[in-house]
Amino acid sequence: MKIGILGTGTVASTIGTKLVQLGHEVRMGSRTMDNQKAASWAKSNETKASHSTFADAAVFGEIVFNCTSGSHSIEALKLAGEKNMRGKILVDVANPLDFSGGKLSLTVCNTDSLGEQIQRALPKTKVVKALNTVNSDLMVNPSLLNGSHDIFICGNDPSAKSEVTKILGDWFGWKSVVDLGDITAARGQEMLLPFWIRMMGVFKTSHFNFKIVRE
Amino acid sequence: MKIGILGTGTVASTIGTKLVQLGHEVRMGSRTMDNQKAASWAKSNETKASHSTFADAAVFGEIVFNCTSGSHSIEALKLAGEKNMRGKILVDVANPLDFSGGKLSLTVCNTDSLGEQIQRALPKTKVVKALNTVNSDLMVNPSLLNGSHDIFICGNDPSAKSEVTKILGDWFGWKSVVDLGDITAARGQEMLLPFWIRMMGVFKTSHFNFKIVRE
Numbered sequence: 001m002k003i004g005i006l007g008t009g010t011v012a013s014t015i016g017t018k019l020v021q022l023g024h025e026v027r028m029g030s031r032t033m034d035n036q037k038a039a040s041w042a043k044s045n046e047t048k049a050s051h052s053t054f055a056d057a058a059v060f061g062e063i064v065f066n067c068t069s070g071s072h073s074i075e076a077l078k079l080a081g082e083k084n085m086r087g088k089i090l091v092d093v094a095n096p097l098d099f100s101g102g103k104l105s106l107t108v109c110n111t112d113s114l115g116e117q118i119q120r121a122l123p124k125t126k127v128v129k130a131l132n133t134v135n136s137d138l139m140v141n142p143s144l145l146n147g148s149h150d151i152f153i154c155g156n157d158p159s160a161k162s163e164v165t166k167i168l169g170d171w172f173g174w175k176s177v178v179d180l181g182d183i184t185a186a187r188g189q190e191m192l193l194p195f196w197i198r199m200m201g202v203f204k205t206s207h208f209n210f211k212i213v214r215e
Numbered sequence: 216m217k218i219g220i221l222g223t224g225t226v227a228s229t230i231g232t233k234l235v236q237l238g239h240e241v242r243m244g245s246r247t248m249d250n251q252k253a254a255s256w257a258k259s260n261e262t263k264a265s266h267s268t269f270a271d272a273a274v275f276g277e278i279v280f281n282c283t284s285g286s287h288s289i290e291a292l293k294l295a296g297e298k299n300m301r302g303k304i305l306v307d308v309a310n311p312l313d314f315s316g317g318k319l320s321l322t323v324c325n326t327d328s329l330g331e332q333i334q335r336a337l338p339k340t341k342v343v344k345a346l347n348t349v350n351s352d353l354m355v356n357p358s359l360l361n362g363s364h365d366i367f368i369c370g371n372d373p374s375a376k377s378e379v380t381k382i383l384g385d386w387f388g389w390k391s392v393v394d395l396g397d398i399t400a401a402r403g404q405e406m407l408l409p410f411w412i413r414m415m416g417v418f419k420t421s422h423f424n425f426k427i428v429r430e
Contacts, residue, residue: 209428215422
């Protein structure tokens with residue numbers, strides 16, 4: 001499959017590399033044509049990998065991953081172009097984190113979420129919030145942790161969620177994908193982050209995840 | 216031990232009953248002397264249980280549990296009296312939930328929390344946020360769920376957290392109590408709630424909990 005990745009950070013390169021390893025063609029998009037991190041990533045992943053602008057990556061992808069930092073996602077998606085993503089699935093991995101105040105806060109939460117903002121900005125795109133609650137190593141390799149643990153998705157389009165659930169399972173190895181409902185559930189998914197950051201401090205690792213224990 | 220409980224709802228009566236069963240003397244406090252729910256609870260728990268005003272319960276308790284609804288906690292604590300709780304541990308179980316908008320939101324979050332508001336209102340009280348992330352049945356009986364799962368605490372006073380950890384373990388049966396740090400971690404603990412409410416909808420039960428799976 002042809003896949004577009006928006007962003008050039010650790011999440012973007014980790015997901016991009018995994019997708020290339022699985023045999024997909026991946027184009028990493030950034031603000032400019034000559035982004036050094038994107039060029040370096042594309043070079044290290046050879047023929048299946050390329051890099052270009054946000055818009056080129058959005059046009060290229062049959063499915064698109066938003067791996068930009070949350071505080072810049074809306075701007076990046078505008079550059080990617082609403083038209084270029086119409087009818088496509090956008091897997092939104094971003095978190096609206098703001099470290100500017102010394103302590104972590106979210107740029108949006110409680111009565112709105114980044115996932116909802118993105119869905120409103122791209123009304124004809126099937127936005128599925130996913131993977132934002134784990135470290136990038138775990139996103140593509142959940143078996144780094146022993147035992148079962150859960151990943152969460154939400155979105156307004158049931159068939160898009162089915163496809164993302166299949167991708168998470170077949171490509172990345174997630175055995176338990178919990179569908180939280182429509183895109184407003186992104187509030188809950190994103191609001192896990194202040195807790196997540198504290199847990200990372202307590203356990204001195206980012207390799208941990210939530211498991212929901214039930215009766 | 217003499218224990219004060221602020222609030223007369225399900226959380227208050229569940230914790231109060233458990234404490235009476237353990238042999239403690241429990242006084243449930245409410246806005247008025249003649250609260251029907253508090254009277255009924257005290258009657259059903261016989262000699263070890265009593266009910267009175269917020270202030271009387273605060274004076275009575277060597278340790279106090281805040282089981283009021285979060286949107287009324289500050290007002291209830293003012294009625295309980297800052298002086299009456301000086302030097303004491305206040306276990307803050309409340310969540311700042313607001314259902315008025317149709318969808319759940321929090322009355323405070325992100326850059327502040329109910330736990331912090333309470334600590335500021337009662338600067339000489341040792342506020343420990345605890346138990347707010349599980350249903351009341353689980354609070355006092357975590358073995359309702361199979362396998363290990365976690366409860367989280369935070370607060371500014373290490374010795375108070377040690378005492379609360381002991382109470383959670385010895386009295387209620389919690390085997391894994393995770394200390395998230397100072398009272399500002401209450402942001403993360405309280406911001407789990409929008410996710411928690413979604414999970415309850417998905418699983419059609421409130422008998423579930425988080426387990427943090429690590430390497």
